[in-house]
Amino acid sequence: MAKQIPLRxxxxxxxxxxxxRSxxxxxxxxxxxFRPGDLLGFCNITLLGEEQGRGDLFRHNVEQTNFQVALIARVSGxxxxxxSLRGGGFSDIQEWFLWEExxxxxxxxxxxxxxxxxxxxxxxxHFLVGRRVSDLAENRTGLGTGWHNRSRGWRQGKGSATGTVLGLGTCELPLIxxxxKGGFIQLLEGATGSVQAVDIPDVPLVHSARIIIEQLRRTREEREAIEEEFKRGxxxxxxxxxxxxxxxAAACLQALERTPTSDSYDILTQDGVEVTGPADAIVLSINSEASNRLRHRRLGFFLDCHNYRINALGPAMLNWLKANFEWVAYSVDDxxxxxIEMTDLLRKDHPERQILVLNAVLTLGKEDVLSYSDFDAPLDRSLASVRVRELNCMLHDIAAETGIAIVDADAIAAKLGVSVCIPDGIHQNGEMQTELRRxxxxxxAARKVPGFARESLTQPQTIQSAL
Amino acid sequence: MLLKLVVPTIQNKLERVRIDGLGVVVGDKVSPGAKLLEFTSGLDQAAMHDCPPITSYRMTSSETAWVRQLVAREGEDAMSGDLLALLSTDPDESLEGAESRLARNAIAAIFKPVAW
Incomplete structure (x- = not known):
């Protein structure tokens, strides 16, 4: 016999x-x-109080306007x-109501x-917050909606330390x-500790290892010089x-000026707003490592963007790029x-930090080359299949030295069937993303990242480096 | 024997390709490994969604043959299964009513030269 309970x-x-709240x-x-773990609903919330010294969640132009709390079911029902409760319209968007116990x-x-x-x-x-690229990028119509240069979600569990995992990959990673369902719900589901997940999209900057290094090493003077350059453009x-x-150009500049691997995060906890971070684990994608990169001719910094974004630019911006940037061939050895340099930098002040890398899927497409003699050497710069194989081998070579963990997307794709789980040759279906997330x-868990260490989880199936 | 060179199926969602360049002219003798043409797939997907799966390929011959007729033209689009060229195992073989099969070829994803 079912019973109705008012949810308070x-x-x-x-x-x-x-x-x-809204x-x-x-x-x-x-x-x-619904079942345990399902999203029941969500509302927008705003923290009010003195902004001074209280961090990003209180700052209107940072994270205050895109803060949400979702309710995740503990039971079936x-x-x-x-x-008597009539919502809808702006009642469900604007924070017109006091959060009352x-x-x-x-x-x-x-x-x-x-x-x-x-x-x-x-x-x-389950908390969610997004940092808008611009205040103009206003969209509070759904869970985690809007153009954000950083999105994150967290849950409070047992234990004081909040473990944070940061995703810094190409298009394959954000949905994982x-x-x-959006909102990091599946990744954080079932965590026993306090956990946070952060996503930095590859819009427009692709976070290759070189970009991460340059972000970490960049001085204030160098940032100002880059800003001057983009302003001039x-x-x-x-x-x-x-x-x-x-x-x-503005979005590129904004991304170049940030250092997401050093970010700290304000989180709302039972005791108030606390600061955590930087990330305990960073997930990267080897597909971020393009064979040709844009490098500024005079200042020397790299600007890694997907080619289709460059190709979509208007003639004036394209001419500015041509005049000021050069294409640089980037080998697997590079x-x-x-x-190696990036892992040293990322662990310099955080020796326990874990770095996970999704490898490349090798069995894509229909490639059946009998002779490589008619292709230009070095083959890693002329043939995509050779490059991704060499990149995957390189990851294995440096795994022990750097302590990185390889997320073997290639093995998972082969197991699931590449043409089924990657229908267009690049983007995975839900089944593969679920497997990669798992x-x-x-x-x-195996590497004991705070909050994510769960005894109930199985050992990683594809990890190649020593734990 | 006539050998039909057709647009291969790259992925089940990618059927349209654009011919970027031809590596042969009518009358050429091709050997295994010889470049036949280059094409790009996924351009039709570019109009449909962000992050289009655009990939460039080079098609090479896997057998010795003579190029007898070129249907493909640089800059034009073609669909999976479309005829690109007719080749033959003998240089002077008649193109009328001869026995035919698909030409043996290989494709490889390549990095195209950058825009500037």
């Missing part, structure tokens, strides 16, 4: 913060069943509407075995980290140039050198 809000924290948007339709926001129908649970014991909090654009190109979680 618990306090978000015990501190003196004033927290406002109405809740329900992910589960009323009357439709279904939601039942409360007729014991507010009833919906009814939950649960099975008998869960009927004894208190009304505030039916769900876990953020999950099909925009200023010299002739009338009629596409303003979209200015956005491209990448090896970068990886593998990443297994590696994080």
């Amino acid at each position: 809000l618990r306090p978000l924290c015990s501190g003196d913060l004033r927290i406002h 109405g809740f948007r329900w992910a589960a339709e009323f009357g439709q069943p 279904c939601l039942r509407d409360i007729a 014991n507010s009833i926001i919906v009814n939950v129908e649960v099975d008998d075995q869960d009927a004894h649970r208190a009304a505030d014991d039916l769900y876990d909090f 980290i953020r999950g099909d 925009i200023a010299e654009s002739p009338p009629g140039s596409g303003s979209a190109d200015w956005l491209f 990448v090896r050198r970068d990886y 593998e990443i979680l297994s590696i994080l």
Whole structure:
């Protein structure tokens, strides 16, 4: 016999913060069943208080305006509407309501075995925040929506230290980290400790090892020189140039000036806002290592962007790039050198930091070369298949030396069937992303990353380096 | 014997290719490993979504043959299975009513020269 329980809000924290919220948007339709771990619904929240000294979550132009809390089911059941609560429209976007303990926001129908649970014991909090590229990039219509240069989600569990995993890959990685449902729900699901996941998209900057190194080594004077260069590029654009190109230049500059591997993070906990970070584990992709890179002719910094973005630029921006940047061939040995330097840098002040790298899928497409004699040497700069094989071998070669963990996407794709799990040759389907996510979680657990160490997880299936 | 050179199936979602360049002219003798043409796949996907799976390929011959007729033209699009060229095992073989099979060839993903 099912029983209806009114779902009540618990306090978000015990501190003196004033927290406002929007109405809740329900992910589960009323009357439709949900299971433990499912997203029930979410609302926007705003922390109010003195901004001074309280960090990014309080700053309007940083993270304050894209802060959400989701409710994750602890039990099975279904939601039942409360007729007296009418939301929708801006009620579900603007933070018009005070977060009040014991507010009833919906009814939950649960099975008998869960009927004894208190009304505030039916769900876990799951926090989400995005840092907008620009205040103009306003989109609060869904879970984690908007153009963000950094998105993150966290959950509070047992233990004080929050373990953070940072995704810094190409297009293959964000959906693994953020999950099909968005909001990092699948990655953080079931964690016993306090955990956080962060996603930095490859829009427009691709975080190759060289880019990460340069971000970490860049001085203030060098940043200012780069800023001057981009400002000049925009200023010299002739009338009629596409303003979209200015956005491209500004977004490039913004990404070049940041150092995501050094970021600290403000998180809302039971005790108030705490600072954590930098990331305990960083997940990279070997596919970020392009064979040709743009390098500034005078200042020497690299600008790694996908070719299709460069090809889409208007003539003025393209001419500016041509005048100021040169293409530099980048060998596998160059990448090896970068990886060794990068891992040293990333662990300099954080010796326990884990670095995971998704390798390349080798069995893509239909390639059946009988003779390589008619291809230009060195083959890693003329043939994609040779380059990805050499990159994968290079990762194996340096795994023991650098302590990196290889997430063997190649083995997983071969097991699942490449044409099925990567239909267009680049982008994985949900099954492969689920497998890669599981593998990443297994590696994080095996390497005892705080919050992610779970005894229930199996050993990694594909990890190649010594644990 | 006539040998039909056709657009291969790259991935099941990538059917349209663009011919970037031809490596042969009518009358050429090709040997195993000889460059036949280069093409790019995935350009049609570029109009459909971000991060298009654009890849350039080189097609090489896997057998000795003579180029008898070129259907493919540089800059034009073609679909999987479309005829690109007719080759023959003998240089003077008639193109009318002869027995035919698919030409043996190989493709490899290549890095195209950069824009500047």
